[in-house]
Every structure is written in C-alpha cells, then in structure tokens.
Amino acid sequence: MTDSATQTADAIVPVVEPIPDPALNIRELRSAALDRLAEGAFGREMWDYLEGGSGDERSLRWNEEAWGEIRLAPRCLVGVDAIDTTTTLFGSTVASPIGLSPAASHKIWHADGELGVTSAAEEAGMIYCQSTLGTVSMEDVAGATSAPLWFQLYVRRDRDLTASLVARAAAAGYQALVVTVDTPVLGARDTDRRRSVRLPSGLSFANLAGLTPRAEPDLPAHRRVYVERLDPTLTWSDITWLSELSDLPVVVKGVLRPDDAARAIDAGARGVWVSNHGARNLDTVVPTALALPAVAAEVAGRVPVVVDSGIRRGTDVLKALCLGADAVFVGRPYLYGLAAAGREGALAALHMLDTELRMAMGLCGAPSLDALGPDLLWS
Ligand SMILES: Cc1cc2nc3c(=O)[nH]c(=O)nc-3n(C[C@H](O)[C@H](O)[C@H](O)COP(=O)(O)O)c2cc1C
Ligand SMILES: CCCCC(=O)C(=O)O
Numbered sequence: 001m002t003d004s005a006t007q008t009a010d011a012i013v014p015v016v017e018p019i020p021d022p023a024l025n026i027r028e029l030r031s032a033a034l035d036r037l038a039e040g041a042f043g044r045e046m047w048d049y050l051e052g053g054s055g056d057e058r059s060l061r062w063n064e065e066a067w068g069e070i071r072l073a074p075r076c077l078v079g080v081d082a083i084d085t086t087t088t089l090f091g092s093t094v095a096s097p098i099g100l101s102p103a104a105s106h107k108i109w110h111a112d113g114e115l116g117v118t119s120a121a122e123e124a125g126m127i128y129c130q131s132t133l134g135t136v137s138m139e140d141v142a143g144a145t146s147a148p149l150w151f152q153l154y155v156r157r158d159r160d161l162t163a164s165l166v167a168r169a170a171a172a173g174y175q176a177l178v179v180t181v182d183t184p185v186l187g188a189r190d191t192d193r194r195r196s197v198r199l200p201s202g203l204s205f206a207n208l209a210g211l212t213p214r215a216e217p218d219l220p221a222h223r224r225v226y227v228e229r230l231d232p233t234l235t236w237s238d239i240t241w242l243s244e245l246s247d248l249p250v251v252v253k254g255v256l257r258p259d260d261a262a263r264a265i266d267a268g269a270r271g272v273w274v275s276n277h278g279a280r281n282l283d284t285v286v287p288t289a290l291a292l293p294a295v296a297a298e299v300a301g302r303v304p305v306v307v308d309s310g311i312r313r314g315t316d317v318l319k320a321l322c323l324g325a326d327a328v329f330v331g332r333p334y335l336y337g338l339a340a341a342g343r344e345g346a347l348a349a350l351h352m353l354d355t356e357l358r359m360a361m362g363l364c365g366a367p368s369l370d371a372l373g374p375d376l377l378w379s
Contacts, residue, residue, distance in 0.1 A: 022348070023340070025356075026312045026333045029349055032340035037109070042200060046108050050335050054187035055283025063279050063310025066289035070319045071378035075365030083358045084368040089304055089327055090175050090249050090271070092148040095125025097369060098317055098353050101275075101308045101331040102152035102178065102253075104133035107203050109339035115144050116343030117334060122147035124350035129178055129329070132165065133229065135199075137206040142172040150176040152253065154183070155238060157231045161211055163245060168207075170246040178273065179242055182254025184232045187281035205229075236267045243268030251306065256291040258298035265302055272299055273306040278331050289319070296324025314356020318364065321372045 023029040033050070037043035053060030087097045100121050107113035114136040121128035122145045129150040130141050138151055151169035156162045166177060199205070208229075243250040251271030252264040261272045274292050276285045288309040296305050307320045308329040320328045330353065337349035366372050 023352075025352055026336065026349060029333070029336045029340055029345065029352070032345070033109075033336040033338075036340050042108075046339070048191040050109065050332065050339065052189060052191045053279040053283065054189050054281055057279065057283065059276060059279035059283050059285045059287060062287040063276070063289075064312055065310075066287035067310055067312070067316035067319055070289060072315070072319070072360075072364060073376055073378040074363055075376070078365035078367065078371075080362040080365060080367045082367060083361050085354070085357060085361070087327070087369055089127065089148075092127070092175055094127055094148055096354055096357070097321060097325075097327045098124075098350065098357065099127035099150075099306070099327050099329040100129060100334055100350075101278075101329040102129040102131035102150075102180075103331050103335055104131050105135045105199060105203065105205070106335070106338060107135035108200060109335060110342045110345075112338065112342035112346075114141050117338055117346045118145040118147050118149070120334070120337075120343050120347035120350055121145070123347055124354060126350060127327070127329075130174075132207055133205050135203050135206055137209070138169055138174065139172050140206070142174065149174045150178050150251070151248075152178040152180060153242070154180055154229050155231045155234050155242075156229065157233065159241075164211070165207065166242065166246050166248065170248050174248065176251050176271065177242065177246070177248040178251045178253045178271075179239065180253045180277075181234065181239075182256075182275065182277050183230055183281055184234055185230065188283065189280060236263055239264065239267040239269055243270070251304075253306075255295060256286055256288070258294045261295045261298045261305075265299070269303065271304045271306060273308070273329075274325070275306075275308045278309050289323070292320065292323045292325060299324075311353075314353055314358070314360045317353060317357045318360040318366075318372060319377065321369060322374055322376050324374075 023032050034047055037047045085096050106117055114134050118128045118141055127148045129152050130138055131152050132154040142149055151174040249270035251273050252269045253273035254275050255261050255272050264272050274288050274295050276288055288307050292307050299305050304326040305324060306327045306329055307325040311328055311330050317328045334346045334349045337345035364376050
C-alpha cells in the first residue's frame with residue numbers, strides 16, 4: 001500500500017488534464033457548450049441568445065417534441081450494406097441532405113467563427129447558408145471554402161443596399177439566395193430584451209461594413225442591433241423583384257402554410273424553406289414537423305423543399321425526408337458544437353447527425369434517399 005504522505009507531488013497531481021468524454025449526441029454537445037460559455041464574461045448572455053425562443057418557449061419545446069413523436073415503421077430484410085446519402089440541390093451534388101441554417105454572428109461563440117464552421121461543412125459534404133448578419137464577410141467565406149454556399153438575405157428597407165448584397169452574393173459564387181420572410185418584426189425574445197443583446201466590441205456585421213443605410217426610425221439602443229436590419233414592409237412583390245434581380249435561385253425561408261408555398265412559387269421562388277425560425281419569433285407557432293406534410297404536398301416536387309427547426313437526431317432528419325423534404329437543415333446543433341470546441345465541435349455536430357441518419361436509414365431498410373417515404377412512418 002502506498003503511504004500518501006510519502007508520494008511525490010508528480011504522483012499526486014495528474015500531469016495531464018483528464019480528457020472529458022467526447023459528446024456522443026447533440027444533447028451532450030449542448031451541455032458542453034453551456035459549460036464552456038459559462039466560463040466567459042458574456043457567456044450567459046451569449047448562451048441565452050443562442051438557445052432562447054420567444055415568449056414562453058412553447059414552440060421551442062414543441063419543435064423537438066413533434067419530430068420525436070412521429071413513430072417509425074421500418075422495413076426489414078432489404079439489404080443495407082451500402083448507405084447512400086448523396087443528393088443534388090440547385091445543381092450541386094452534396095454528400096448529405098443535411099445543411100447548416102443561417103445564423104448571425106458566429107464569432108460571439110468562438111473565434112473560429114464562420115470560417116471554422118464552413119470548413120466543417122466542407123469536410124462533412126454539407127451546404128452552408130451564410131447569414132446577412134455574419135461576423136465574416138460573404139466574400140471571405142466564399143474565398144476560404146469549397147463547400148456549396150447559399151446566402152441568407154435580410155431584406156433592408158433600403159432596396160439599393162439590398163440589391164448590392166444580392167449582387168455581391170452572385171459575384172462571390174453563392175448558389176442560392178435564401179430570403180427570410182418570417183421576421184418582418186422582432187418577436188418577444190424576452191431574455192435578449194432584458195439583457196440588451198449586442199455584438200461584443202471588436203466584432204461587426206462584416207457584410208454590412210461600410211454600407212450606410214438610409215435613415216431608419218429612431219429606436220432604443222437595445223433594439224437597434226437587429227430591428228434596424230428588418231423590413232416590415234416586405235411583401236410578395238419583393239420576392240418577384242428578388243427573383244428577377246439575379247440568376248440566383250430564390251428560396252423563401254419561413255413558410256409554414258401550403259397557400260404561402262404556392263404563392264412563393266407563383267412569385268418566382270425556386271425553393272421553399274419550411275421553418276419557424278427555431279421558435280425564436282412567434283411563440284405557439286406550429287412546429288415544422290406538423291407543417292411540412294401539407295407544404296410538401298402543395299409543392300408536389302415543383303421546387304425543392306427544405307425544412308429546419310427542432311432537428312436534433314438522425315431519426316428527425318429521416319422523418320423530415322419521409323415527409324417530403326429534399327434537405328434538412330440545423331441551426332443550434334452546429335452552434336452548440338462551435339461554442340463547445342470551435343471548428344472541431346461544429347464538425348462533431350455534423351458527424352453526429354450524419355452518422356445517426358445513416359444508422360436510421362440502415363435500420364429502416366432504406367439504403368438511399370429515394371427509398372425514404374411516408375410508408376416508413378407509422379400511421
Ligand atoms: C443564434 C441563432 C441565430 C440565427 N440567425 C439567423 C439569421 O441571421 N437569419 C435567419 O434567417 N435565421 C437565423 N436563425 C434561424 C435559423 O436559420 C434556423 O431557422 C433555426 O435555428 C432552426 O432551428 P434549430 O435551431 O432548432 O435547428 C438563427 C438561429 C439561431 C439559433
Ligand atoms: C433580427 C434577427 C437577428 C438574427 C436572427 O435571425 C436570430 O437571432 O434568430
């Protein structure tokens with residue numbers, strides 16, 4: 001037996017820090033993100049901005065629950081030794097139907113920021129959609145990656161400035177213009193309102209650098225950061241204008257109703273994105289798992305249907321594909337990874353979802369995406 005009193009310091013104090021168990025799933029990555037952010041000066045503020053929903057956060061809970069509640073009816077004895085998840089969207093063939101939803105200001109969670117995340121998307125073979133409100137410019141993102149890129153547009157009141165963003169996205173090689181239509185005004189994001197969410201010093205909205213917007217209404221300081229960047233006058237005629245403005249296919253993000261999906265296509269959109277913005281805007285809004293089937297039925301294959309909000313497992317991805325989505329995007333999951341461990345954490349999140357999707361496809365007797373259909377859902 002060792003007498004602890006005679007042990008040397010080296011024997012008592014571990015020389016190497018214990019390595020934390022790597023997170024195995026998005027829930028564990030979420031905990032890791034929370035732990036890491038809790039150490040930083042503005043960590044709690046940044047966590048609340050990442051995680052929060054609007055109002056009483058009912059839709060935030062529903063989003064995840066609604067995917068979870070759909071039950072699977074797997075086929076057996078199909079032969080699933082080779083699983084193929086490749087798909088083609090707007091002319092680009094990608095390894096996975098999972099994509100990265102646009103999210104503002106990645107650098108507030110980790111210095112790796114947008115470049116780290118796009119590098120992870122490239123390695124995972126997934127589409128990255130950059131936000132208008134990125135902390136790295138769209139040109140710098142495009143110059144640093146060969147990942148397929150889409151550009152998310154917040155239409156500005158100043159249409160000349162808006163048109164200049166679209167022209168830059170086209171010139172920089174983005175492959176689609178995602179127009180967010182579910183945020184004409186800001187919702188009841190109570191935690192952000194209480195904490196006056198703002199960009200930490202040293203960071204800026206790089207796409208908007210040097211652009212002076214037309215004078216906008218006077219707002220209290222805490223509402224300026226985001227509200228100034230929204231346009232409550234947006235209507236369907238703007239979708240037509242945008243779809244004629246460049247060759248970029250316009251994808252309308254934030255559709256929840258079949259009649260709006262039909263109007264989007266009539267207005268010139270070449271893609272429909274079913275989203276409730278991760279329940280960050282309108283509380284008690286329908287979860288996308290419930291909205292998707294009717295939208296997909298209305299679209300009927302005329303244009304690609306994308307879905308996001310509440311996807312946390314490969315089984316959620318599989319269910320969305322069975323319900324008619326052509327691609328399934330995630331927001332918070334890769335941001336948890338980014339906040340927990342920068343580029344490597346974001347990559348871990350993408351690998352988790354990809355691995356789980358492949359497992360679910362194998363277990364459901366669906367070796368390729370075209371084998372996924374509503375018959376795999378228990379009714
Ligand atoms: C922190 C954060 C910032 C976001 N910023 C944007 C944005 O700039 N533009 C946009 O269209 N959507 C934005 N979204 C919404 C996402 O694109 C996406 O619709 C949502 O996160 C999907 O839900 P999920 O987080 O449950 O996956 C943001 C979401 C989060 C969590
Ligand atoms: C005004 C919206 C700011 C970015 C965003 O879309 C989000 O935080 O969800």
